Amino acid sequence: MLEFRNVSFSYEKERPVISDLSFKIEEGETVGLIGANGAGKSTVMKLFLGLLMPDSGSILVDGKELTKEVLSDVRKALGFVLQDSDDQMFMPTVIDDMMFAPLNYGMSREEAEAKADEVLEKLGLTELKNRYNHRISGGEKRMAAIATILAMEPKVILMDEPTAALDPYNRRMVINTIKELPQTKVITSHDLDMIMDTCSRVILLSKGRVAADGPAEEILKDKDLLEANRMELPLRYYM
Amino acid sequence: MHMADALLAPAVAGVMYAASGVAAGHSVIKLKKDEDDKKLPVMAVTAALVFAGQMINFTIPGTGSSGHICGGMMLSALLGPQAGFLSMIVILLIQCLFFADGGLLALGANIWNMAFYGCFVGYYLIWRPIMRSKLFGEGAKGQRGRIILASILGCIITLQLGAFSVVLETTLSGITELPFGAFAALMLPIHLAIGLVEGIVTAVVLCFIYNARPDLIMDVDKSLIGSGKKSLKSVIAIVAVVALVIGGGLSLLASSNPDGLEWALFGNAEEGYAENMGLDEDDFGIASDAADKAESIQESTSFLPDYAFPDSDSPLGTTVSGIVGSAIVAGLAAVICLAGGFFRKKKA
């Protein structure tokens, strides 16, 4: 579904952020992308989304190579949940935001609204529908941001720190929501407990390379590996 | 400098709406032609930032007052004139709707006075020519010098134009009995001081941006990016020098008279400003220190020597209005204090 083939990328010459990175994510998988600050997680996300173009190598989304020409096609299949929901929810109300993508992709007003209603209902957020984005709480905003992405019916969902700055209740709500989504998902986070709860597989990045790739239970239990890469065991393994 | 609805006659307001509308139409067409769809979010966020930034107090050393940023110049330096103009319109509209700064009917005039001059005049006649010139030499150092000069000069000139337009529009609307010359002599010096301070703040902020992200600033030589970084302290030193050169004796004057309006009204004749005021003790029926000062200026008054006040020889009129006048002078003094702060703080 998603594939990196020998991808290299740098913002400034001589200082590669991603070097010769290769990995493959199958349809239906939920993959946690972890690594210390500056390991290249965000860059990988931006490369998938075509917000950055690789210096060398190729990126495949749904079997198609990512190029400028196919970008809008590819993006239709990708949903990206930003870390700061304020950046994502730029429309006045929640419903405006949810209809934004469907309308842009040619759905009629009625269809788009029906779609939005359906998603809100599924996530139990119906009461948020006509609320103003600048008047809802942080937790509600995060859930609404996920809803806006679901309304565009993506095949793959990419999430950047979906549980950052949430209280325990809202964090749990987001985790449960993620677990129920059938799509292929890539989640970057420093919240390894959340990764543990939601992901079957983990890719550990370090200095722009894959340091480890395997089942979540294996990697997230490996104290030495995590500490070598400036991370700690998830709390539950501290017993 | 936000004008209220009450200060404008509908005809003047309409003309200003039309003028601003033409400039806005031009901007929209130009930006559509550019087909840069990234511009919109950048404009929105920058406009929101300038909106918030206008509420930050920058204390002026040596005085008790504070300065603010000059929205128009900063926006056109960051976004270009057309995008800057539209962003400024939006800021003014939000201020007018939510903070009662200006008014719906006066919006056209306010856009013209603050956004048009700041963005179009400020950019095409000041920013771009200076930035593309060879002033201060080649290299990043010269570039920085040009940013400082253009910011300060731009803010001062565009604010003067704006203040002059306020006077013109109010007078044309027949709202005030205050004669054109006196009103202008009141508004322009204050805005000279305000423009100077705003220019300095704008210059320092743009220099900071130039050091960190030179690509964000219009008309800088991109090949110089990353060369010759300078500490902000030395930038401030340069800004201070440039400001002194531009402001000349004026900056000294302004700093010793923090309350610009008061100074403009009752300032000393030696500086040659108050003589343009056209204030006259006899005609006003005011007995005060200020009027005494004004009287000494009267001899050289040029604006209104023959201005005949209606009914000025009616004895009753003089005494009664003397009483009322005194009471109102007290009120006037209070309002002048308020208005001084108002001008300082509320200018875009």
Next chain:
Amino acid sequence: MNKLETALRDLSEMDRLNSIDSPVHRMSPLAKFLITIAYIAVTVSFDKYQLSNMLVMILYPAFMFSLSGIPVRTCFYKLRIVLPLVMAVGLFNPFLDRVPVMRIGSFVVTAGMISMVTLMLKGVFSLTASFLLVATTPMDCICAALRKLHVPSMLVTLLLLTYRYAGVLTEEASVMTDAYLLRAPGQKGVHISAWGSFLGQLLLRSMDRADDLYASMKLRGFSGEFAYAKDVKLSASDTVLMVLCIGAFILFRLVNIAGLLGSLFV
């Protein structure tokens, strides 16, 4: 509390007023917008001595206040911003225009006094009218009305986005100001040594935000045009009401209602 925080409070106060339910709130935003513009235009068009003629214009805001349940107090709080400028200009009139027009005891009222009061009332009236519009109409509805009036969609979209982020960035700037002042006791504002970096840092961070915002739009199929959920319709009753209101304003302008009323009793 810093100035930014006051602005945030003002904004959320408006949100609260917007959420009241009343006949005025339910009116078409387009009708409200046009009525407001007409009201202000008619109000300021009164001659500077037509104080008594103009007083009748107070009926509209009075009517709207009572109908909408918006507290008058909130509105008058806003007057503090607009009145100083109007007064500064108007206060010269009594000095410069001293034709006596009437006498109350030994007190002579001059034309200049009349024109000063007229000017101030114009300021109060027009401010009140636009306050009533904003207090009863959420921003996205005002924008929908603007679109209906063929304001270019780029400008309307920019307005909505800026309004959305004005709150976010004002909050950021407010937090930064607090953080600054907590480490700089006794200072009233930002010291000259931090002038550039204070706003500059905020600006750089905002540019990153703009990048994210753009990404978020782009990834959801944005291609230059925005589509909105809200649309404005002008119902028959709204149209009738609008015509009645504007007609009444014009009548008030042409006929001296107060004078007529007065002549009934004198």
